[in-house]
Amino acid sequence: MRRSGTLLPAVWLGTVVSAHAAVGMQELARNEISGPVTVFYPMESAPRVEQRGAFRLELAVSAVPSPGNARLVVISHGSPGSPWVHFDLARTLVDAGFTVALPEHYADNYKDDSGPGPPSWRRRPVEVSLAIDRLSREPAFASRLDLRRVGMFGMSAGGHTALTLAGGRWSPSQLRRDCQLHIAEDFHA
Numbered sequence: 001m002r003r004s005g006t007l008l009p010a011v012w013l014g015t016v017v018s019a020h021a022a023v024g025m026q027e028l029a030r031n032e033i034s035g036p037v038t039v040f041y042p043m044e045s046a047p048r049v050e051q052r053g054a055f056r057l058e059l060a061v062s063a064v065p066s067p068g069n070a071r072l073v074v075i076s077h078g079s080p081g082s083p084w085v086h087f088d089l090a091r092t093l094v095d096a097g098f099t100v101a102l103p104e105h106y107a108d109n110y111k112d113d114s115g116p117g118p119p120s121w122r123r124r125p126v127e128v129s130l131a132i133d134r135l136s137r138e139p140a141f142a143s144r145l146d147l148r149r150v151g152m153f154g155m156s157a158g159g160h161t162a163l164t165l166a167g168g169r170w171s172p173s174q175l176r177r178d179c180q181l182h183i184a185e186d187f188h189a
Contacts, residue, residue, distance in 0.1 A: 025060070042065065042099075071146065081109060118172045121164070
């Protein structure tokens with residue numbers, strides 16, 4: 001937050017957290033707990049410009065995490081998305097002290113877009129849960145995170161994931177019926 005050129009502390013849920021110097025990033029490879037997960041977090045090391053596809057990001061790869069506010073936000077990317085398109089949001093959250101995790105959704109991501117739609121929509125909530133479980137066991141993050149309440153954000157298929165995790169229910173037959181009834185006004189969706 002800025003006012004008259006002065007950096008102000010961010011306020012989240014009544015807790016004041018000062019801005020951190022840089023964003024750290026770890027790319028956790030697939031393992032027995034979860035698929036790949038990209039994690040952004042507060043750290044004090046000097047960042048470097050890193051190229052990820054078409055994106056130039058200022059961050060420190062595999063830097064040691066600094067203490068933050070102990071809160072986790074999971075971002076679910078859209079079809080066929082990547083973590084890099086959400087970097088500005090992740091950086092803003094990290095500046096406020098949050099750790100941000102982006103699970104790579106199986107067969108519905110920028111590396112492999114072979115299975116978007118209802119098959120992916122069924123897997124995505126489980127993939128988010130497994131990513132949270134994974135962070136609870138990762139030595140760099142387990143003791144730094146309070147996982148009793150986890151924030152969630154998503155756009156497009158990621159928004160569908162967030163709504164499902166919040167208790168929303170979806171039906172492929174109702175989706176098909178709605179599309180058939182409203183194709184002209186909802187064609188873009």
